[in-house]
Amino acid sequence: MPDSPAVVVSGLRKSYGSTTAVDGLDLSAARGAVTAVLGPNGAGKTTTVECCEGLRRPDEGTVRVLGLDPQDDARTLRPRVGVMLQDGGLPTGVRALEMLEHVASMYADPLDTDALAERLGLHGFARTTVRRLSGGQRQRLALAASVVGRPEVVFLDEPSAGMDPQSRHAVWELVRELRADGVGIVLTTHLMDEAEDLADHVYVVDRGTVIAEGSTAELLASGAAAVRFRAPRGLDVAELARTLAEGDRARRADPGGRTVTEDAPGAYTVQGDADAATIAAVTRWLADQDVLLTGLTVGRRTLEDVFLDLTGRNLR
Numbered sequence: 079m080p081d082s083p084a085v086v087v088s089g090l091r092k093s094y095g096s097t098t099a100v101d102g103l104d105l106s107a108a109r110g111a112v113t114a115v116l117g118p119n120g121a122g123k124t125t126t127v128e129c130c131e132g133l134r135r136p137d138e139g140t141v142r143v144l145g146l147d148p149q150d151d152a153r154t155l156r157p158r159v160g161v162m163l164q165d166g167g168l169p170t171g172v173r174a175l176e177m178l179e180h181v182a183s184m185y186a187d188p189l190d191t192d193a194l195a196e197r198l199g200l201h202g203f204a205r206t207t208v209r210r211l212s213g214g215q216r217q218r219l220a221l222a223a224s225v226v227g228r229p230e231v232v233f234l235d236e237p238s239a240g241m242d243p244q245s246r247h248a249v250w251e252l253v254r255e256l257r258a259d260g261v262g263i264v265l266t267t268h269l270m271d272e273a274e275d276l277a278d279h280v281y282v283v284d285r286g287t288v289i290a291e292g293s294t295a296e297l298l299a300s301g302a303a304a305v306r307f308r309a310p311r312g313l314d315v316a317e318l319a320r321t322l323a324e325g326d327r328a329r330r331a332d333p334g335g336r337t338v339t340e341d342a343p344g345a346y347t348v349q350g351d352a353d354a355a356t357i358a359a360v361t362r363w364l365a366d367q368d369v370l371l372t373g374l375t376v377g378r379r380t381l382e383d384v385f386l387d388l389t390g391r392n393l394r
């Protein structure tokens with residue numbers, strides 16, 4: 079059933095003692111697509127993915143991977159599913175390339191380990207034992223091990239955490255190729271640019287449940303664009319917002335939820351239409367205040383803006 083989803087999670091609940099980690103979560107990940115699961119620390123992402131990987135049994139709800147139950151059908155699923163765990167989950171005493179070759183030998187039709195090692199730059203530390211690898215090297219090896227068996231579904235938990243930019247790009251390239259080959263990829267990440275670049279579909283999870291969901295394009299379009307500017311700290315943002323709203327009314331424009339905030343000292347964001355009239359109004363107001371504008375950018379919202387709006391700015 080090539081059109082059936084790679085992963086379907088329905089009404090998932092999972093608690094650890096009195097802590098509810100996942101609280102009625104629904105999610106579906108297609109084949110040949112990257113599905114990103116985003117959320118603040120402790121949101122329940124890892125627990126959800128661990129239930130999909132068969133590492134934990136749900137308290138309530140169902141999880142299906144390729145139409146099968148990850149725990150009851152574990153043996154059938156094992157050769158068809160790739161898992162890259164956050165801490166690598168690799169045996170530490172073996173040499174890097176030997177480990178990859180050993181994993182490959184467990185599959186009927188593995189990828190060419192030499193070519194994969196070349197792709198992910200593993201040759202430079204091929205004979206180093208896993209315990210001595212740097213964090214980023216270990217991540218690359220774990221990724222190679224998760225895809226060497228040509229899985230139909232891959233779970234990647236923060237795949238490029240701790241990697242240098244070259245490695246990240248190599249990882250992203252590989253993920254794009256897997257997608258083109260029809261693999262369903264479920265990605266948890268804290269890197270908003272990674273999600274924005276790679277994901278076809280995004281789920282934002284908070285407090286164990288999905289608070290927003292859509293194609294990446296839909297989520298980015300869900301809010302208006304923004305004008306960002308730098309000027310002396312402590313400007314009267316309420317007064318600027320009022321001035322902009324008056325301008326909007328005068329030209330019968332819908333400001334689309336206009337707000338002005340000082341995000342960091344001297345760094346301001348105007349949400350809402352970012353058209354020429356708005357930019358002119360902002361610069362005119364600054365001139366009227368007799369303050370110097372030291373930078374101005376106009377842009378669509380990033381996934382990070384959307385994420386912070388949805389989940390708030392407080393630390394968890």
Ligand SMILES: Nc1ncnc2c1ncn2[C@@H]1O[C@H](COP(=O)(O)OP(=O)(O)OP(=O)(O)O)[C@@H](O)[C@H]1O
Nearest residue numbers: 094097098099117118119120121122123124125126
């Ligand atoms: N083994 C465990 N025992 C007890 N509590 C746990 C366990 N694993 C996770 N939790 C708790 O469950 C909640 C969800 O954790 P989970 O690791 O699923 O979140 P997460 O979204 O992956 O977070 P992060 O982004 O920090 O990795 C948190 O409150 C966490 O403290």
